[in-house]
Amino acid sequence: MIDANIIEAENAICINALQSDYDALGEQLSRRGIDISAIKAKVAGYGVAVPSWGVGTGGTRFARFPGEGEPRHIFDKLEDCGVIQSLTRATPAVSLHIPWDKAPAADLLGKATELGLRFDAMNSNTFQDQPGQTHSYKFGSLSHADRATRQQAVDHNIECIEIGRALGSKALTVWIGDGSNFPGQTDFTRQFERYLDAMKAVYAALPDDWRVFSEHKMFEPAFYSTVVQDWGTNYLIAKELGDKAMCLVDLGHHAPNVNIEMIVARLIQFGKLGGFHFNDSKYGDDDLDTGSIDPYRLFLVFNELVGAEGKAGFAPAHMLDQSHNVTDPIESLMVSAMEVQRAYAAALLVDRGALAGYQDANDALMATTTLKHGFRTDVEPILAMARLEAGGAIDPVATYRASGYRARVAAVRPKVTGGGGGIV
Ligand SMILES: [Mn+2]
Numbered sequence: 291m292i293d294a295n296i297i298e299a300e301n302a303i304c305i306n307a308l309q310s311d312y313d314a315l316g317e318q319l320s321r322r323g324i325d326i327s328a329i330k331a332k333v334a335g336y337g338v339a340v341p342s343w344g345v346g347t348g349g350t351r352f353a354r355f356p357g358e359g360e361p362r363h364i365f366d367k368l369e370d371c372g373v374i375q376s377l378t379r380a381t382p383a384v385s386l387h388i389p390w391d392k393a394p395a396a397d398l399l400g401k402a403t404e405l406g407l408r409f410d411a412m413n414s415n416t417f418q419d420q421p422g423q424t425h426s427y428k429f430g431s432l433s434h435a436d437r438a439t440r441q442q443a444v445d446h447n448i449e450c451i452e453i454g455r456a457l458g459s460k461a462l463t464v465w466i467g468d469g470s471n472f473p474g475q476t477d478f479t480r481q482f483e484r485y486l487d488a489m490k491a492v493y494a495a496l497p498d499d500w501r502v503f504s505e506h507k508m509f510e511p512a513f514y515s516t517v518v519q520d521w522g523t524n525y526l527i528a529k530e531l532g533d534k535a536m537c538l539v540d541l542g543h544h545a546p547n548v549n550i551e552m553i554v555a556r557l558i559q560f561g562k563l564g565g566f567h568f569n570d571s572k573y574g575d576d577d578l579d580t581g582s583i584d585p586y587r588l589f590l591v592f593n594e595l596v597g598a599e600g601k602a603g604f605a606p607a608h609m610l611d612q613s614h615n616v617t618d619p620i621e622s623l624m625v626s627a628m629e630v631q632r633a634y635a636a637a638l639l640v641d642r643g644a645l646a647g648y649q650d651a652n653d654a655l656m657a658t659t660t661l662k663h664g665f666r667t668d669v670e671p672i673l674a675m676a677r678l679e680a681g682g683a684i685d686p687v688a689t690y691r692a693s694g695y696r697a698r699v700a701a702v703r704p705k706v707t708g709g710g711g712g713i714v
Contacts (some may be wrong), residue, residue: 291373291405292693294681300689301678308684312671319639319667326672329638333669334676338568338630339383339410339609340623342391345370348577348613357618359700364391365401366703370620372405377689379680380627383410385609386457388450389420395456402457410461411503411565411607412454416443417467417511430468432492433485433517440488447492455497461565461607463538464492465505469512469519478515485517486530493531503538503564503607504528508545510575520544521553528562536564540611541591542575543567551590558598565607566591568630577613579622581629588629589665592637618696624686631673640664 316326345367347357361367368384375381384407391398402408416431424442429435431443443466451462468485470476489504496502506524509516518524524537537557544550557563570576570583581588598604608630614622641660648657674684683689 291369292376292689292695296693297377297681297683297689300692301684304684305678308671308674308678312675315668315671322639322641324639329635329669330672330676330679332638333631333635333672334379334680336631336634337380337382337608338627339385339607340371340374340381340627341385341387341413341609341611342367342371343387344610344612344614344623345374345619347619348615350615355615356706358705359696359698359703360706362703362706364393364398366699367391368398368401368405368407369699371407373620373690373695374623374627375405375407376681377677377683377686378624378627379677379682380631381623382406383408385410385413385463386454386459387413387415388446388453389415392453395453398457409454409457409459410609411463412450412457412459412461413463413465414447414450416446417465427467430481430517431466432464432488433466433468433481435484440484444488444491448495451492451495451497451500454500460499461501461503462492462496463503463505463565464489465507465538465540466517467511469509469514469516471512471514473514476515481517482523486527489527489531489535493535496534498534501534501536501564502531503536505538505540505543505567507540507543507575521557525557525560525562528564537562538565538567538607539563540567540569540575541580541588542569542571542577542611546571546573550587551594554591554594558594558601558604561603563604563606565609567609567611568626569610569612577611579612579614579617579629580610580626581633582626585629585633586665588633589636590661592633593640593661593664596634596637596640597642620690620696621687624690628673628686631676632669635669635672636664636667638664639667639669 319326346360361370371384416427419426425439432440434440493502504518504524504527506518506520508519528535528537541550568580570578570580572583610626645657645660648660678684
């Protein structure tokens with residue numbers, strides 16, 4: 291997708307500066323007792339999955355302003371994901387959404403292999419009606435009052451598992467839009483009982499080496515109550531279903547000011563953290579680029595994750611889930627993947643022994659300073675060197691722009707017309 295010569299030529303422009311910055315940082319870290327090459331190796335081994343729906347231009351409920359050369363179908367989407375991976379070397383997997391990405395398994399696998407990609411968690415869709423669908427999800431899906439509608443939603447989730455099995459996926463993510471818009475519209479308890487019954491049927495179809503992630507969200511599309519509204523309900527679901535059921539934390543699905551890193555710690559402590567949808571927000575489920583608003587919060591989440599590394603059974607799935615309304619989605623996803631890596635690398639620098647000592651001595655100031663020391667360290671040379679050594683770009687955005695990829699695909703992908711609203 292991107293000519294290796296272009297990557298090499300672009301890298302040649304800044305390789306000397308990078309080497310110099312990397313050496314200086316290495317010296318600084320060695321004074322702190324940290325081996326820079328060990329951090330670089332961990333960063334190089336880290337990957338975050340790209341959502342197939344993320345490479346198309348998103349929108350709001352007011353409008354969608356299409357971008358140039360938007361992907362027409364899943365194979366175009368995979369090519370865009372291939373570009374992101376080839377430049378950042380941080381996104382080796384793609385998370386598919388069914389039915390949007392339906393295609394013959396052999397074709398999907400062939401394309402992914404060609405691009406050096408694999409498939410991460412499958413995502414089901416019972417928050418909208420598909421053409422020709424028998425029962426409507428207007429009043430819910432897995433928790434719907436009507437048995438046949440619930441069964442249709444169960445069958446769809448099982449179909450997603452079957453598709454995922456053929457693609458080498460090992461997880462199903464379930465997010466539902468079920469809830470209510472008026473007090474009294476639904477009975478909270480009966481609705482949740484119906485949801486649990488339906489999810490038990492989905493769980494029963496899960497292969498032994500698979501996991502199912504339930505994703506909570508405070509509100510929207512339902513505005514009064516939501517069936518899976520917070521991490522407490524999510525934890526109850528995961529406990530009720532069994533060992534293969536875990537909670538997925540989407541950073542944008544909480545009320546403002548909620549202490550998400552603490553939720554992460556709780557779920558880790560009780561073995562129920564399944565994975566993440568990374569994004570950022572100022573007000574609600576804004577779906578802004580990861581790390582664009584509150585990079586410190588992202589770091590604090592990674593501080594919990596690094597602290598839990600090595601814990602038995604601890605292997606959360608990491609995915610981006612954001613909507614790009616005013617940027618080139620490929621650029622946003624590249625920058626976001628690097629932001630996630632940056633938070634990880636910075637969290638690796640925290641002196642955990644010293645931190646625990648300050649915590650036990652009730653030295654609040656030194657404890658928080660120790661934590662922040664990691665965050666304040668500019669780890670960019672580590673990330674860039676890891677990319678360079680893996681065949682990627684030192685500066686992925688500059689290289690992407692130099693490659694002319696967007697103009698090239700715009701010439702063969704017709705502009706998507708129509709200004710329908712909604713996040714895509
Ligand atoms: Mn999400």
